[in-house]
Amino acid sequence: MSKPLQTPACSHQELRKTSYLTRKIRFKKQPTSAIIFAFEDSVYAYINHCVHMHRPLNCEQDAIFDESGLYLRCSMHGFIFDPKTGACQSPLCFGQRLQSLCLEEIDGTLYFAGKHLTLID
Template structure:
């Protein structure tokens, strides 16, 4: 488990409003990955930004990840939808499959990624 000093800072808490997202590029198991951090019903959730149907980013065609109802995450390529709090697909084609969750913490007005698999992407 990472110590708070090792957590990766995402943004101030008030920068991520409900039903919105932020993308953070990181190394996940030493491979470059895009992480989606979203807020839904006041809670923060984070997932590797990859649809279970095809290995495309959820926001590959449009930089919107919530559907029009604001109740589901949605892949912009094929419309596969996921529950924001579990990452579970609700679409017939991929029903029950899940986005890969990433540990996220909100503490003292900041949002952090604190997953042991993630490291800061150095440029």
């Protein structure tokens, strides 16, 4: 029995060529965007809204990582996040998490696996 059709996010090959990708999505009926990136041999996706003021992490710079490459960094005020958990490491919002999105890989393509999510063309 085949699995129900899922929402494609990107190919693994596409992700290898860049430090991150964004996708316009509708999540829980709201238009927003997702960030997708590889970190330490795993892939992660989050809703692209900082926990501080709900700006996209890449709102001021075309980057989502800090200079060390070890933390996600919001370019608005510089808050940093653990890429594996989305937990904020900066004092004002310490422990608050970016909304994670589940990814599944099938034959080199990554799919958003959760419900309540569709791509916006």
